Amino acid sequence: GVQRSAGDRLPRYVRVNTLQNTVDDVVDYFKRDGLLYQGQASRLEDFTLREKEFVRDMHLPELLIFSPKTDFHDHFLYKAGHIILQDKASCLPAFLLNPPPGSHVIDACAAPGNKTSHLAAIMKNKGKLFAFDLDPKRLATMSTLLLRAGVTCQQLANQDFLKVEPDNAQYKDVEYILLDPSCSGSGMVCLRDNASADQEKDQARLASLASFQLRCLNHGLRFPRLKRLVYSTCSIHSQENEEVITACLQENPSFRLVPVLAEWPERGLDPLTQCLRASTTKTRTHGFFVALLEKRNESRNMQQ
Ligand code: SAM
Numbered sequence: 001g002v003q004r005s006a007g008d009r010l011p012r013y014v015r016v017n018t019l020q021n022t023v024d025d026v027v028d029y030f031k032r033d034g035l036l037y038q039g040q041a042s043r044l045e046d047f048t049l050r051e052k053e054f055v056r057d058m059h060l061p062e063l064l065i066f067s068p069k070t071d072f073h074d075h076f077l078y079k080a081g082h083i084i085l086q087d088k089a090s091c092l093p094a095f096l097l098n099p100p101p102g103s104h105v106i107d108a109c110a111a112p113g114n115k116t117s118h119l120a121a122i123m124k125n126k127g128k129l130f131a132f133d134l135d136p137k138r139l140a141t142m143s144t145l146l147l148r149a150g151v152t153c154q155q156l157a158n159q160d161f162l163k164v165e166p167d168n169a170q171y172k173d174v175e176y177i178l179l180d181p182s183c184s185g186s187g188m189v190c191l192r193d194n195a196s197a198d199q200e201k202d203q204a205r206l207a208s209l210a211s212f213q214l215r216c217l218n219h220g221l222r223f224p225r226l227k228r229l230v231y232s233t234c235s236i237h238s239q240e241n242e243e244v245i246t247a248c249l250q251e252n253p254s255f256r257l258v259p260v261l262a263e264w265p266e267r268g269l270d271p272l273t274q275c276l277r278a279s280t281t282k283t284r285t286h287g288f289f290v291a292l293l294e295k296r297n298e299s300r301n302m303q304q
Helices: 023-032 089-097 114-122 136-148 189-194 199-220 242-251 298-303
Strands: 012-016 036-040 053-056 063-066 083-085 104-107 128-133 154-158 174-179 228-233 255-257 276-278 288-295
Touching (some): 023 036, 089 114, 089 174, 089 276, 114 128, 128 136, 136 154, 199 228, 199 242, 242 288
Parallel strands (some): 036 053, 104 128, 128 154
Antiparallel strands (some): 012 063, 053 063, 255 288, 276 288
């Protein structure tokens, strides 16, 4: 018979773009479309949905969950930018960074911009959202996505984040950074079977990604008024996750890890249990990692 991959069995996640619509109105729209609203989920088992059924997520207020076969790519609400098709785990970084409206924010490796549009929604389009990406094609896709999503607070630049100058006056009020750098993608369920047979080559690739990720992280922490930085990857390898964070904290003692989302079922590998992990089995998502770093209170440091 036909083998189904784990990706076909993951629920379909729909993030309501609150710049264009409200969750209640989108729920009503789907109900009028003949879909069956089951209320808010309270446990993982509630994500096991029959065709047409949908629920609201218990962690992310703007997230709706549908059965695995649902496809909204041709749906009016998708084409109009009212909904974003985004895995639940990948909604965590912007949600946890939670920049207030009016703040100045950097999305360091931003394209194709799902997290950028999420940040803009949280900021209610107020403030400044600097978004960088090295790849001009991906940046062009992003610009279309943001237009459709009604994002207006962004400033896009086709630029290497590592060459963005932290002391430039433009960034003097940046207090929040989202860093979602290139990674192995080993958490993406659809890519899992692609692990090469050449283990030495895989190890070399991981080591080179990890060194890039650490450089990006160290660079982000150099912005003078930075308060909080969220680091995320769609990798399941500790080399790109806990090990990068550990090395970064050793080099930057003025930052600490913030424990996030106590009710989340999967934590970073010991001892970095302040961080979150995500997986098909424990969270019904792609494999993912998120860490929240915060600048320590300086006056308290001086007393120590
Ligand atoms: N945050 C994006 C989203 O949610 O849609 C996904 C980002 S993807 C994991 C990583 C991105 O980093 C790629 O688009 C890649 O082109 C970009 N990138 C790689 N190296 C970079 C660099 N040095 N500076 C800026 N962007 C870079």
